[in-house]
Amino acid sequence: MNKKWLSAPYLVWAVAFIILPLLMVVYYGLTDKTGAFTLENFLAMGTPEHLKALGLSLLLSLISTIICLLLAYPLAMILVASNTSKTSFVVLLVILPMWMNFLLRTMAWQTLLEKNGVINGILTFLHLPNHNLINTPGAIVLGMVYNFLPFMVLPIYNVLAKIDKNVINAARDLGANGIQTFCKITLPLSIPGIVSGITMVFVPALTTFVISNLLGGSKILLIGNVIEQEFTTASNWHLGSGLSLMLMVFIIISMVISSLFDKDGEGSAL
Amino acid sequence: MSNKLIDLQHITKSYDGQVILDDLNLYIRENEFLTLLGPSGCGKTTTLRIIGGFEKPDQGRVIFGGEDITKLPPNKRHLNTVFQKYALFTHMTIAENIAFGLKIKNKSKAYIDDKIKYALKLVNLEGYGNRMPDSLSGGQQQRIAIARAIVNEPKVLLLDEPLGALDLKLRQDMQYELIRLKNELGITFIYVTHDQEEALTMSDTIVVMNQGYIQQVGTPEDIYNEPENAFVADFIGDSNIIGSIMVRDELVEILGAKFACVDKGFGENKPVDVVIRPEDVELVEPDCGTINGVVTHIIFKGVHYEMEVQANGFEWLVHSTDMFPVGTKVGIHVDPYNIQIMHKPASEDEEAAGIDE
Known part of the structure; x- marks a missing residue:
């Protein structure tokens, strides 16, 4: 049975709201104000x-990802x-903040x-010295960790929950103690979750401007x-698009690195 | 097959207030193939997990070779487990799976390589070392799980329904393979299953369990031919279980008719349960047997016909190579030594033996 037509609405959606905007960003990024081709924006x-x-950005999102x-x-x-x-109940506690507006939480x-x-x-009330907390890199990291932590917890929780309890029991049965079981079985089996967690935290942290603004x-x-x-104050869409595209290149590179790491982790597990 | 290798003493275990095992006592001898048999929820898997160290009993002790191992974690026990659904390490090759226990024990590379080769040969999977578990069939994965356990040279191998996920033909092949393995290795097997045929085929000793109690311990022949109570009789194979009256020694009244039997010592006119296996019910010409009946159902089963005969208000289950069409009037004859007399359950403990129906 041919059910391909069922995906038609999604195709229309994808073309209208993903591919066209992306092409526009590419167009703006590769041209200057006169419309002539240029690589200067890159x-x-x-x-x-x-x-x-x-x-x-790289440093702070890396730190946030590691803390997460x-x-x-x-x-x-x-x-x-x-x-x-x-x-x-605890999963609910992890997800609950995500139901509230991101801006509001920040x-x-x-x-x-x-x-x-x-x-x-x-x-002050406790007669302790005040600290300069806001407008520091630390505050940005805090905001990133707070906002993106659920995106790290959920994929890791999902892979860990899927590991058959008897696989852990089998490792114990074969003589491994708790630490050996964790290092040789649990951790390698959870790498897919760790990789997707890292991607889901690192990418938004790298591109955020709301958290750093606030x-x-x-x-x-x-x-x-x-x-x-x-895009806003300078009204230079061409430069903004060029920088965005460059940032995408950086994200693609980091994804490739993490996927290499995934394979590496699976291969050298023992 | 003499020394007690494992001795379970007064084991009690409950979950959420529900008693799973109640004062269980059982010993396992060296070099024995012992099967824990029972319906789901009877406590057989819990018993195995307590021996393996994955559960702690609420009360009681586990003695292994004279030593109390009740509180030892699984990695300190000299036994290995083959888990239901294999539980292979999917991120490792077959060879790495088998080597896992040996690497933990820091064995030399040459020793480990030797052992991997030996184990793969033993389970007829030579040359599979570099494959990943996912690329193997269920039966092959199960054999790898066995290989992974036995390379550690355990004194006891625990098997938790290892053939449950396999299809019938493969299951039968694996049964013979397990018997061969046990004879080659010369170690003790403790096997958990709910499949009575599996238990009868492989075991030296069968432990029939129900609702946390041991119902009977014995050889497959004992369990099949001399069931101690109605539960065992019903669980092991098909049977006719009939409430009867023991008139006196060697005479029992079944459904109003007097049958000669060989059992003694039940007293006079005492209510008892009688077990007669379907293959022991002989169908003869009407009035030539002890009672008369009419065939009501017949199914061809391959080796024999399975028939139901209505006689004296009871549906007799009969297995016979002779065919009697539905509606045939027949006589029923049972040889005295094929009538198995059992006490009716009286005490509360024995109540647990009661058949659910």
Whole structure:
């Protein structure tokens, strides 16, 4: 039976809202204001200020991804180990913030971290010295971790939950202690979840401009902020598109690296 | 087959207030093929998991070769398990799977390579070492799971319904393979199954369990020919179980007719259960047997015909190579030594033996 026509609505959707916009970005990125072909918008990534923003973006999203991984893995393991009624409750706790608006949650952190915000208020009340929390790279990392943690927890939880309990039992049965079982069985089997978790945290963290706008202030520029400004305040769509395309190249490279790592992990598991 | 290798003493286990095993006592001898047989939920898998160390009993002790191992974790026990649905490590090759236990024990590479070769040969899968588990059929994966366990030279191999996921033909082949393996290795097998035919084919000793209690321990012949209660009789093979009255020694009244039997010591006019295997019911000319009946159903089963005969208000199940069409009037004859007399369940413990129907 030929049911290909069922995918027609999706095809229309994909062409109208994914492929056409992408082609427009490519067109803008490859032309200058007169419409002539140019590579300058691409090469603009090489200027020191753009490189600095890109480097900072890479660094902060890398740190956030690692922190997310270190927090999410044990959490996912606890979720899998605990009994079912408790599990669904904790999974709900992980997902619940995602039901609230992303902007709203980030603005809430703004209120908490502000110079006269909630945290410093509590510190003052306890007669402890106040800290400069907002508008620091640390605040941006905090925002990224907070917002993207569920995207790390869920894929890891899913792979861990799918591992047959008897596979773990078999490793124990064959003489492996708890640590050996984790290193040789659980961890290698969960690598697909780790890779998709890393992708789902690293990519949005690398391109975000909302978190850095709200928690980083105007002084800390990430590559996302630079691109946003080209589209809004500078009204230079050509440069913004060129930088976006360059960023896509970086993301593709990082995805390729992580998928290589995946294969590597499967091959050298023992 | 003499020494007690494993001794389970007063094992009790419950989950969420539901008793799975109640004061279970059982010993397993060296070099024995012992099968735990029973319907699902009878506690057989829990018993195996307690021996393997994956569950801790609430009460009681597990003695292994004279040592109390109740609290030892699985990796410290000298036994290995073949799990239901194989539980192979899917991210490793077949050779890496088999080598897993040996690498943990830091054996030399030459020793491990030797063992892998030996184990693959033993399970008839030579040359499969570099394949991944997913590329093997169910039967092959099961044999790898067995190879992975036996390279560690355990004193006891635990098998948890290892053939459950295989189709009938393969299951029968694997049964013979397991018997051969056991004889070649000369170690103790503890086997869990709900399949009575599997149990009868392979075991030296069968332990029939129901609702957390051991119903009977014995050789396959004992269990089949001399079931101790109605549950065992019903679970092992087909049978006619009839509530009767023991008139006196060697005479029992079944459905109002007196049959000669060989059992003694049940007292006079005592209610008992009688078990008669369908192949032991002989159909003869009307009035030539002890009671008369009419054939009501007949099914051709290959080796024999399976018939139902209505006689004295009871549907007798009969297996015979002779064919009697539906509606035929027949006589029923049973040889005295084919009538198995059992006590009716009286105490509460024996109640657990009661057949569900």
